Amino acid sequence: MAKGRYSYFKIVGIVSLITVLLLLSFIFSLRRPKEIEITKESKILKPKKDIKADSILVKFKAGTKSKTKENIFKEEKVEETKKIRKLATYEVKPEKEDISKTIKELEANNAVEYAEPNYKVSALAASLRTPNDPLFNSQYGLRKISAPAGWDKETGSSNAVKIAILDTGVDLGHPDLAGKIVSGYDFINNDSSPQDDNGHGTHVAGIAAAITNNAVGVSGTSWGANIMPVKVLNRKGSGSYQSVSNGIIFAVDTGARVINLSLGGYTFSRTLQNATDYAYSRGAVVAAAAGNAGNRSVLYPAGNRNVLGVAATDSNDRRASFSNYNGTVDVSAPGVSVLSTYIGLRYAYGSGTSMATPFTSGLAALIFSQNPGWSAGQVNSSIMLQSDDLGAAGRDDFYGYGRINVNASLNKRPSISRFSLRNNSFLRGRKVLSVSATDGTGIINVAFLFDGRTFANDSSPPYTAVINTRSYSNKRHTFSIRVTNAINRTTSLSRIAYIDNYRPRTFAKRSSARRRGRRRIARVRVYWKVRDPATRNRAIV
Missing domain, CATH: 3.30.70 (Alpha-Beta Plaits)
Incomplete structure (x- = not known):
C-alpha cells in the first residue's frame, strides 16, 4: 500500500491486482516508424469572380x-x-x-x-486544420474520428485542460511530450517522479495529447491539453485497486478534468467505484478501457457507473477482434495499429482498447476547452450522442453509442444529460417523461416522439411530456427525444420500452352439479388468463 501523502484508502485483505490491457492485442512494434513528408496546410480554393456565364x-x-x-x-x-x-x-x-x-x-x-x-462554380477544398507533424499521415485514427475538421473549432488551446494518465508513468523527457507535462505522482515508488519504465503509459499519453503542430513526430487528439502523469502500474504493467483509487483522488484534487484509465481488473470494487464517483461528482470525466479478452466479460473501472467504457475499432470501423463487448461499452474509438510516442525517445505502433481510450480522453479535453463550465455528465453525453453509430441501430454492446466523432462533438449541439425513461422498461397507464438538456446558445424546443411521430413539444425547462399508454398497443415501442438549440442544431436520443396495459381476465367453468333437496349445488373453478406482453407467452392459472 502506498504510504505517501496521497494514500486516501486503506485496503484490508487481499487487493485485487489490475492487469494493464496488454492482453492479447497490445503489442508494440519497437522499430522507429519510417519518416514521411511533412504535411502542408490544405490550400483553400476560392471561386473566380471574373468567369462569365455562357448559357x-x-x-x-x-x-x-x-x-x-x-x-x-x-x-x-x-x-x-x-x-x-x-x-x-x-x-x-x-x-x-x-x-x-x-x-x-x-x-x-x-x-x-x-x-x-448559368454561373460557373469552382471546387472548394475543405478547411481542415492539418498539423505539420511528420508522422501525422500515418495516424489514421485522428482522421477516422474527424479530428482535423474538429480542430477548426477547437484545438484545446483556448482553455488548457489537464488529462491525468493513470498508467505505467510517462517518459518525462520525450520531445513530443515534455513541454506539456505537469506535476504528477508515482504511487508505485511513492515519489514525485512518475517515470515510465514500461512504455504503455507513454504510448497512451501521446494519443491523448502529444505536442502538435511542432514539426516533430506525431499529433495528439488535444493540442492544448496538459499531461499529468500518475504512475499506478509497475514496470510489468500491474498494480492494485488501491493505487488506482489513490491516483484518481490525487488527479482530481490537483486539477485534472479528464482521467484516462487504460487498465482494468475483472472484479468489482466499491473502493474503485467510490473513487470514480468522487471524480465524477467534482466534474471530471473518467474514460476506461473495455478490455482485450474478445468476449462479454466486464472490466472495471469501465463497468463502473458514470465511467465511459471504451471499445476498440480498426481502420475500417469494424470492431477489433480482441475488444470486449457488453452492456458497459459506451463508445468506441480506433485501437488497432495506432502510432504514438514510446519510451527511449521513440515512436511505436500499439493495439488494444488501451489505445482507443486516450482518443476519447483527448476529445473530452477538447470539449472542456470549448465549454469550461460544463459538467462531466454533459461532456459524457456529448461524446456518446454525437458519435457515429456503427453496428445495430442505436446503442449496442459492440460499439456502444458509436465511434467517437470530434467534429460532431464540437459542433455546438445540445447536450442531453438525462432522459427519465430507461431502456427496456415497462410502461402502463399515464406516464410523465422528463428531459434535462443544456446548450450554450439556448434550447428552443424539445420534441417527444413515439415510434417516430411527435406527440408533444416543450420549449421551457423542466422539459416534460405526458403520454397515455392505454391509447397504444401492448408491445415493444421506441420513445425518442429531439433537442433543438437556437442555431437550429439538434441532438436525439432513443429508448426502447414495452407498453403493458394487459389486464388478467377471469372465467369460470362449471365442472359438476348435483341436487340436494330443492337446492342445486355446483362446483366452479375460476381461472385467470395472463399474458406476458414482451414474449407474448400466455398462461392459465
Missing part, C-alpha cells in the same frame, strides 16, 4: 405547352441543351454574345417565370 437557365410558368416553349426558343434564337427535370428548368445557349439582352427578352415573355445566367 442561360430558363423556367417556364406552370401549364406552358411544349409548342409554346419551342416557339420562344426559336424566336430568341437559343438552343436547348439540358433540362433540370425536378425543377422544370432548361439550360439554353443563345447565339448572341450579349446574354444579358437575351435574358431581358426572355423575362419579358409572359410564359417565362424567370431567366438567369
Whole structure:
C-alpha cells in the first residue's frame, strides 16, 4: 500500500491486482516508424469572380405547352441543351454574345417565370486544420474520428485542460511530450517522479495529447491539453485497486478534468467505484478501457457507473477482434495499429482498447476547452450522442453509442444529460417523461416522439411530456427525444420500452352439479388468463 501523502484508502485483505490491457492485442512494434513528408496546410480554393456565364437557365410558368416553349426558343434564337427535370428548368445557349439582352427578352415573355445566367462554380477544398507533424499521415485514427475538421473549432488551446494518465508513468523527457507535462505522482515508488519504465503509459499519453503542430513526430487528439502523469502500474504493467483509487483522488484534487484509465481488473470494487464517483461528482470525466479478452466479460473501472467504457475499432470501423463487448461499452474509438510516442525517445505502433481510450480522453479535453463550465455528465453525453453509430441501430454492446466523432462533438449541439425513461422498461397507464438538456446558445424546443411521430413539444425547462399508454398497443415501442438549440442544431436520443396495459381476465367453468333437496349445488373453478406482453407467452392459472 502506498504510504505517501496521497494514500486516501486503506485496503484490508487481499487487493485485487489490475492487469494493464496488454492482453492479447497490445503489442508494440519497437522499430522507429519510417519518416514521411511533412504535411502542408490544405490550400483553400476560392471561386473566380471574373468567369462569365455562357448559357442561360430558363423556367417556364406552370401549364406552358411544349409548342409554346419551342416557339420562344426559336424566336430568341437559343438552343436547348439540358433540362433540370425536378425543377422544370432548361439550360439554353443563345447565339448572341450579349446574354444579358437575351435574358431581358426572355423575362419579358409572359410564359417565362424567370431567366438567369448559368454561373460557373469552382471546387472548394475543405478547411481542415492539418498539423505539420511528420508522422501525422500515418495516424489514421485522428482522421477516422474527424479530428482535423474538429480542430477548426477547437484545438484545446483556448482553455488548457489537464488529462491525468493513470498508467505505467510517462517518459518525462520525450520531445513530443515534455513541454506539456505537469506535476504528477508515482504511487508505485511513492515519489514525485512518475517515470515510465514500461512504455504503455507513454504510448497512451501521446494519443491523448502529444505536442502538435511542432514539426516533430506525431499529433495528439488535444493540442492544448496538459499531461499529468500518475504512475499506478509497475514496470510489468500491474498494480492494485488501491493505487488506482489513490491516483484518481490525487488527479482530481490537483486539477485534472479528464482521467484516462487504460487498465482494468475483472472484479468489482466499491473502493474503485467510490473513487470514480468522487471524480465524477467534482466534474471530471473518467474514460476506461473495455478490455482485450474478445468476449462479454466486464472490466472495471469501465463497468463502473458514470465511467465511459471504451471499445476498440480498426481502420475500417469494424470492431477489433480482441475488444470486449457488453452492456458497459459506451463508445468506441480506433485501437488497432495506432502510432504514438514510446519510451527511449521513440515512436511505436500499439493495439488494444488501451489505445482507443486516450482518443476519447483527448476529445473530452477538447470539449472542456470549448465549454469550461460544463459538467462531466454533459461532456459524457456529448461524446456518446454525437458519435457515429456503427453496428445495430442505436446503442449496442459492440460499439456502444458509436465511434467517437470530434467534429460532431464540437459542433455546438445540445447536450442531453438525462432522459427519465430507461431502456427496456415497462410502461402502463399515464406516464410523465422528463428531459434535462443544456446548450450554450439556448434550447428552443424539445420534441417527444413515439415510434417516430411527435406527440408533444416543450420549449421551457423542466422539459416534460405526458403520454397515455392505454391509447397504444401492448408491445415493444421506441420513445425518442429531439433537442433543438437556437442555431437550429439538434441532438436525439432513443429508448426502447414495452407498453403493458394487459389486464388478467377471469372465467369460470362449471365442472359438476348435483341436487340436494330443492337446492342445486355446483362446483366452479375460476381461472385467470395472463399474458406476458414482451414474449407474448400466455398462461392459465
